[in-house]
Every structure is written in C-alpha cells, then in structure tokens.
Amino acid sequence: MGAQQVRGVIARAKGEPVRIETIVVPDPGPGEAVVKVQTCGVCHTDLHYREGGINDDFPFLLGHEAAGIVESVGEGVTEVAPGDFVVLNWRAVCGQCRACRRGRPQYCFDTHNARQRMTLTDGTELSPALGIGAFAEKTLVAAGQCTKVDPAASPAAAGLLGCGVMAGIGAAINTGGVGRGDSVAVIGCGGVGAAAVLGARLAGAGRIVAVDIDDRKLETARGLGATHTVNSRSTDAVEGIRELTGGFGADVVIEAVGRPETYEQAFYARDLAGTVVLVGVPTPEMRIDLPLLDFFGRGGSLKSSWYGDCLPSRDFPMLIDLYLQGRLDLDAFVTETIGLDDVEAAFTRMHQGDVLRSVVVL
Numbered sequence: 467m468g469a470q471q472v473r474g475v476i477a478r479a480k481g482e483p484v485r486i487e488t489i490v491v492p493d494p495g496p497g498e499a500v501v502k503v504q505t506c507g508v509c510h511t512d513l514h515y516r517e518g519g520i521n522d523d524f525p526f527l528l529g530h531e532a533a534g535i536v537e538s539v540g541e542g543v544t545e546v547a548p549g550d551f552v553v554l555n556w557r558a559v560c561g562q563c564r565a566c567r568r569g570r571p572q573y574c575f576d577t578h579n580a581r582q583r584m585t586l587t588d589g590t591e592l593s594p595a596l597g598i599g600a601f602a603e604k605t606l607v608a609a610g611q612c613t614k615v616d617p618a619a620s621p622a623a624a625g626l627l628g629c630g631v632m633a634g635i636g637a638a639i640n641t642g643g644v645g646r647g648d649s650v651a652v653i654g655c656g657g658v659g660a661a662a663v664l665g666a667r668l669a670g671a672g673r674i675v676a677v678d679i680d681d682r683k684l685e686t687a688r689g690l691g692a693t694h695t696v697n698s699r700s701t702d703a704v705e706g707i708r709e710l711t712g713g714f715g716a717d718v719v720i721e722a723v724g725r726p727e728t729y730e731q732a733f734y735a736r737d738l739a740g741t742v743v744l745v746g747v748p749t750p751e752m753r754i755d756l757p758l759l760d761f762f763g764r765g766g767s768l769k770s771s772w773y774g775d776c777l778p779s780r781d782f783p784m785l786i787d788l789y790l791q792g793r794l795d796l797d798a799f800v801t802e803t804i805g806l807d808d809v810e811a812a813f814t815r816m817h818q819g820d821v822l823r824s825v826v827v828l
C-alpha cells in the first residue's frame with residue numbers, strides 16, 4: 467500500500483496548544499500493525515507530554531486510550547489480522563525478559579513499540595505518546611500492542627481499557643486482590659479511582675468507601691458502586707473510613723491521587739494486616755516521612771500498581787465480555803464524545819475536573 471498521510475494531533479513544543487497536522491504512517495514492518503483508529507480517550511498523560519513533563523522528545527503525536535480496526539499487518543504477525551477490532555495497550559509483552567521468563571508477563575520489563583517511526587510530512591520523526599499516538603486517523607504500533615476483543619462493544623468504552631480505566635479496575639482486582647466481602651476504600655475518584663470503585667464492586671467487595679475533595683466525583687463514584695462517600699475537605703479521611711468500617715479501617719485502600727498526604731491517609735485508613743495499593747503517580751520531589759514502627763506494627767502489604775498489573779491478552783477480552791453482559795459499566799466513563807480538533811479544549815475541561823473522560827471519535 468505504501469506510506470499513508472492522515473491527520474493527527476501534534477504537540478510541537480512545551481506548553482504550546484496542540485494542532486492538527488498531516489502525519490505519515492509507514493506500511494507495517496515485521497511485527498507491526500497499522501490500526502484505523504475509531505476512538506481515543508483524552509488522558510492526563512497526554513497533557514503531561516504537552517507540558518514537557520514526561521520528556522523533551524517533541525514533537526509528540528498524542529493519544530493512547532484507543533480502540534480501532536487493524537488495517538494491515540507486517541511480516542510474521544500472527545496474533546491479529548486485518549479487520550480485527552482491537553484495544554491498544556502500551557505494554558506489548560516481550561516474552562524474553564526475566565519477568566516474562568518467570569511466568570509474570572504482566573510485569574514485562576521490556577515492553578516494545580513499533581520499530582519504524584511515524585513522521586511529519588517534512589520527515590521529522592514523531593514521538594507517539596506511550597508508544598501509541600492514537601489521536602490520528604491511523605497509527606502504527608507493535609502488533610503486540612493490539613488486543614482483539616468482541617466487536618459488539620462500543621469503541622468509545624472499549625478503548626478506555628487501554629489506560630486509566632484499566633489501571634483503576636486492575637488496582638482493585640489484580641494488585642489489591644479484592645475479594646468477596648472485603649471492605650475497600652478508594653482515595654481520589656477521578657477516572658482511575660472511579661474505575662477502582664467499579665473493580666471493587668466487580669470483585670464482590672462488601673463496603674466500598676469513596677473519598678474525594680470534590681462532591682461531583684463522589685456522586686459519580688456512588689453511581690458506580692460506592693456504598694459510602696467521604697468528602698475529605700470537610701471530614702478527616704482516616705476517621706471517616708474507620709468510622710464506616712467498624713472503627714478498624716478498610717481491608718484494601720486504593721490511593722488514586724499520588725500525593726504524600728493521600729498516601730499517608732491510605733496507610734492509616736487500612737485495617738491491621740490490610741493492603742495499600744498506590745496507583746496514583748507521584749512526582750519526583752515528593753517525600754514521605756512515617757514512623758518505621760508503624761510499617762512493621764500494622765503488618766499487611768504496601769503495593770504499587772503499574773497499569774493495574776494488567777495483562778492485556780487476559781484482561782481486555784474478559785472485561786469487555788463483562789461489559790457486554792451489563793456487569794461493568796464502562797459507558798459511565800465516557801462523559802462526552804468530541805472531534806479530533808477538540809482535544810485542546812478537552813484538556814481544559816479535564817484540568818477543571820469537569821469530565822471523567824472526553825473521547826475523540828474519528
């Protein structure tokens with residue numbers, strides 16, 4: 467077919483508004499696939515790239531929470547074929563690294579992306595966000611970044627499994643190991659935390675306490691399965707959670723903000739021998755200072771959740787099936803659908819906390 471020219475959302479320089487530009491998508495090489503993007507959610511990480519917070523490899527092709535149809539595949543690709551409906555992921559499991567060889571592919575330490583680069587029309591190489599770059603009509607990825615799921619699912623909802631929603635659900639069901647009857651508290655109920663509430667309900671949690679400083683987020687969390695809410699602007703989070711869990715604290719506390727003060731709340735709001743899951747992402751300057759004795763004396767486990775410890779090949783099709791059975795309300799995360807040229811405005815709404823997800827429909 468040869469290289470194709472399509473429209474994509476580009477961040478040219480730090481802090482500069484994003485623009486739609488023509489990009490060149492090469493034919494897929496060995497192990498690669500070209501995907502016709504149907505939908506792509508707007509995530510904080512896209513904004514973070516735009517603001518130079520990830521690295522300086524401008525220009526970026528943004529977008530990474532996507533679903534679409536495989537258009538063509540390169541040599542040696544067997545896992546997907548043209549016409550497949552896929553959700554894109556940013557962890558193409560390598561099968562070779564020490565985690566993979568030990569049978570823990572969900573931790574793969576050597577995930578890979580397409581080898582060829584997409585470019586601007588003048589040949590400038592693009593850095594695709596999280597190795598995806600899906601605010602574009604078509605994108606080039608490693609075939610392992612495509613996971614085939616039931617095409618009956620709405621692409622707008624399915625694509626969200628590609629990042630934040632999977633991170634939240636996985637923080638509860640994979641990392642936190644939430645089981646039937648467990649009490650769970652989720653601190654921070656944005657896109658990730660709200661998904662953790664959904665995951666906790668799916669896993670059969672008894673009490674689910676949603677904590678946030680924004681009443682709108684608490685309202686959404688309640689709709690997704692939170693049995694109780696605590697506004698931690700007016701009520702002490704630790705006291706609030708303890709009060710709702712017999713005075714003891716929750717079995718699993720999920721921290722979906724990524725700040726020292728909320729981590730400390732999570733640490734003290736769990737029951738003895740309970741679990742804390744950190745899924746919010748801190749920044750490099752953040753520090754935490756706690757008595758070491760409390761780490762020992764409270765027992766249990768303190769875990770971090772990378773991408774919800776998901777294994778796309780295992781988790782995406784399973785979650786899509788549950789969605790199609792009406793047991794996992796992924797549609798609730800699609801606050802609005804927008805066009806490719808609305809991404810900049812969607813950043814503003816996201817920043818103001820007005821949306822769970824704006825989803826670009828192509």
Ligand code: APR
Binds near residue numbers: 510633657727
């Ligand atoms: N206590 C409780 N909730 C808080 C606090 C706080 N001190 N500060 C912020 N929040 C709430 C916000 O009101 C919001 O509802 O945390 C939520 C954060 O949600 P989003 O901004 O939508 O972010 P989200 O996409 O959910 O990501 C959360 O996970 O992936 C990481 O980088 C991401 O660190 C971020 C975190």
Ligand code: ZN
Binds near residue numbers: 563
């Ligand atoms: Zn690996």
Ligand code: ZN
Binds near residue numbers: 509510511512531
């Ligand atoms: Zn994301």
